[in-house]
Amino acid sequence: MKDSPAAPMPPESLRGLVKDVLVRRNVYLSAAAAAGSPLYVFEPEVLRRRAREFRETFAAVSPGVGVFYAVKSNNHPEVARTLAGAGLGLDVSSGEELKLALEAGAEEIVFSGPGKTESELSLAAARRDRVTVLLDSFGELERLHRAVSSGPPVRAGVRLTTDERALWAKFGIPFSGLAGFWKAAEAYPGIRLRGCQFHSSWNLEPGNHVACLEKLGRVLAGMEGRFLEAVEFVDIGGGFWPEEGEWLHRPDGGRVNPDNRDRDPLVHFHRPAVPIAVFAERIGEVFRKEILSRTAARLCLEPGRWICHPAMQILLRVEDRKAPDLVITDGGTNAVGWERYETDYFPVINLTRPGLSEFPCRVLGSLCTPHDVWGYSCHGREILPGDFLLIPRQGAYTYSLRQQFIKPLPRAVFL
Ligand SMILES: Cc1ncc(COP(=O)(O)O)c(C=O)c1O
16 A cells, blocks of 8 residues: 555665666667756657557456546656557547647647636537547536537536545545435536546556546436436546556655755665556456446546656766765756655666666756756766766656756757
8 A cells, every 4th residue: 555664675686786887878878878967768668569569468357447547647648649549538638738739740649637728628519529538527518508509519528536635635525425426417418427437646546546436336326217328437546556666765755854864875666566467457447247237338448647658768867976975967857747756765877887886876956956856866887078968757846846947958869
């Protein structure tokens, strides 16, 4: 579970990742020679492989499954184009993302998210040939009705909130509101309500997906027959953590105190995640029991992180070496838009002086803030000015959160 303490990380998994990166060392160094640094290094072949693996794994347990890549997890247009080209649908959460998805050529798009504006709803209605609107509230149902002019009805679903308390209450309506929502939608001939959606984040195992499907099963048991015949999809959102699990500096997932001299920068922690096949097996089983026993709905999913996490690396150059254990890189963490590496651990790998051993070294960016941290250790023989460093598996919730702050943003290259 997300909140359980992390365990010490098995050294083999880390060594395996460093070896995998070093096998491709010349590819990354050639990218730096051609494009300079800092760089976002995208690997479309990895995107295609992840898309295939995800879809095939779920199709094996639920034929006809619909997979919609969550654009917010990495919103580079080429990522959306690559995944649409690989046959995935796209999940968008704003008018901007919707335009990007249309331009990427996605044949099927789901548009979810709270507070859709009139112009966003109008765009979705205008592109009803490809878009399903996942409505967030009764008010939004009415606003969509106003945005639909003539023509065929707009296909819609309704988002159900996974937690009615606190901040997650901003998403969707309570499960218990489904019957009322169906009745309200029936009054609008321009809207065909054909399914429902929920989403939970940060799942290391399928417990949340299962609990929501069971809850939906109980709600469906009380729904009228006409609704059960009309339902075409149940979209269970994303939130699938990649199998390597979550890598952290501290067992509680907290921020490192760099003044704590007792902390060993070479000790890392992880919370393991189950393989995607385990998610699929369990979800498929519960979907059959709770949903397919009552409707002919198609299972839909919105993975983001699981698909794009391994498909982008960050490449930096050492600009200054102030001590053997203190270097400054040419890029700052505005490239990822948040202070990720104060809590999350990822290896910093020296491509120029490669080696499997890890040594303590504060690897800091060049922004005028002490929170501009890439890591507290480095893999390699040593570290000198001009060396190229790679931080692997930075594809999710980094590029989309980048911010223009002090230093220029990295360039993006596609291998
Ligand atoms: C509605 C919705 N679907 C899918 C996702 C993708 O989640 P993840 O990247 O964890 O798979 C998100 C992420 O916040 C989301 O809000």
